[in-house]
Amino acid sequence: MATRADNIASSFSLANFSKATELKKRIWFTIGALIVFRFLSFVPLPGVNPLILQTLYSQTQGGILDMFNAFSGGSLSRMSLIALGVMPYITASIVVQLASSLHPALAALKKEGESGRKKLNQYTRYGTVFLCAMQGWFLATGLEAYGASSGLQAVVHPGYMFRVGAVISLVGGTMFLLWLGEQITERGIGNGVSLIIMAGIVAQMPTFIANLFEGGRTGSISPFTIIMLVGLMVALILFICFMEQATRRLLIQYPKRATQRGMMAADRSHLPLKVNTAGVIPPIFASSLLLLPLTITQFAGNSVSQDSTIGKIIVTMNQYLGHGKPLYMLFYAVGIIFFCFFYTAVVFNPEETAENLKKNGGFIPGIRPGKNTANYLDYVLTRITVIGAAYITLVCVVPEWVIADTGMRLFFAGGTSLLIVVNVTVDTISQIQSHLLAHQYGDLIKKAKLKGRLR
Known part of the structure; x- marks a missing residue:
């Protein structure tokens, strides 16, 4: 096969x-x-x-x-x-x-x-x-x-x-x-x-590549650092491609139905639950909430004296909530984890899914339809969301740590942009493949009709 x-x-x-x-x-x-x-x-x-x-x-x-x-x-x-x-x-x-x-x-x-x-x-x-x-x-x-x-x-x-x-x-x-x-x-x-x-x-890719090679030419960036950055980008892209395709497939069974030959056959299908059900929304929400007060203080800092109480508060916030700071990365990770669970609960309703399965006569083997099915779906979804939240946190926090450690801004300006680029690329490739398959099936149908007319 x-x-x-x-x-x-x-x-x-x-x-x-x-x-x-x-x-x-x-x-x-x-x-x-x-x-x-x-x-x-x-x-x-x-x-x-x-x-x-x-x-x-x-x-x-x-x-x-x-x-x-x-x-x-x-x-x-x-x-x-x-x-x-x-x-x-x-x-x-x-x-x-x-x-x-x-x-x-x-x-x-x-x-x-x-x-x-x-x-x-x-x-x-x-x-x-x-x-x-x-x-x-x-x-x-x-x-x-x-x-x-x-x-x-x-x-x-x-x-x-x-x-x-x-x-x-x-x-x-x-x-x-x-x-x-x-x-x-x-x-x-x-x-x-x-x-x-x-x-x-x-x-922004040409600018990133130009800065990378210019840093290598002038000696401000060592060849080892360049190799490590490129290797990290490739590893993150492969990791994202793998995790975005990862699903937990739940077996769904339907009642036995009579076939044309008089035999009873049970239909089976699968309910796929993505590991990353929330998508790219959690890092966008988390970064927006963290960076909004920082941006306000930066704009306000131009018109406020640093010797005043408000000025000291602004300086303190900029000092501890800036990019690469430990407190910023801690809040960033906590925010991503929180919004992963929150947004997953919003976009996937276990009660509604269980009710639809019950209406269509489907059930999960070993689980009673209705409330027990909804509880089981919530149980499974909560546990795979733990893996998804850890995956998104790793992808988003690692680039921030690299930027803070090397002082070199990555091409994708953080893990959120990297997630978007990889997801859209994979989706576009799938769309192209679907069009090609539809074209092939169209040719097969035309050939079948032509043979039928010749007969």
Whole structure:
């Protein structure tokens, strides 16, 4: 019997790929859309001075702006039209998803099928516009305050006209990215929003490689350190690929049914429970909660005297909650573990799953349907979530420790970006494989119909 690797290899053969004209069109459309996204990241926001903005970003590195800038492909540091990227949409979708699991009315709307899903998507878009407007207003106000406090004029003509124009431009840029992501999903390959986030992260790869080789040429980075960094990146990628495919398969058995020959046969299937059910949400939540106060103190530190009580508090927070500090990494790990269990409990409902199995006549061998099945699912899910939480914590904390120890910022700016890139890459490969398999089955059906007509 052929292995899964053999099937993938046969699906990706050049002969099969050259015949799949529809797939090639989808790939070229996806590449073109991502090129448009990269061009937009260099279109500046009207009314700002890019040189002053570069100084602002260099002074606030290590805060939440670092993470947003990594997800937007450097658009935030350049303050382009898409400076906010798709992060407001991600935040709004997470909030709506949490609300649909906790609020009875939204939970009922979620069960309505396609119409309910469209309604929730509409609420998500409303939330995206609201978050974009709010973040854009604070961003424009912060740029004006920075120029006023330090003597550097970040905004050419500060005032309400600049703030309104900045909000309109940022909201329009984010909504255009959402539209572009929808086009990639419908006419391209994979999830368009995920590909846009991955493209923004991967866009920093040339800078990382250039800095790495420049450090090796000047002697600031030893060859052993370079080899260790590359080896660590490869090991983390392989580890993530393995863990993201890891599942706990529960045997589901259905009652015996009569076949055409009069024999009784029992249907069997499996309920796959992913080890990492929470995905990349826990590190995003944990890092956002930790970096938000750090970013606020960095912005406020420009206008507060360090000799005052507030100034001393700000200095203390920046000292102990900075990147690479032991207290920061401890809180980061605790936050990841907490959100792993919290978000897993939100996205997977054991009672609902047990009820669906009972309605369809399915049961887990040795476990009674209903409440006992729900308790068993919760028991299994809790234990595999321990492994998943340990895995995500390791992947996210190790890069932070390497950055603190070597002073060399890794290409993916932390484990969160690394998780996103690997997950989206694996999903895209699966999408391409599905298109190739569908093309092969289509050819087989055509050949079968042709033989039937010849007979």
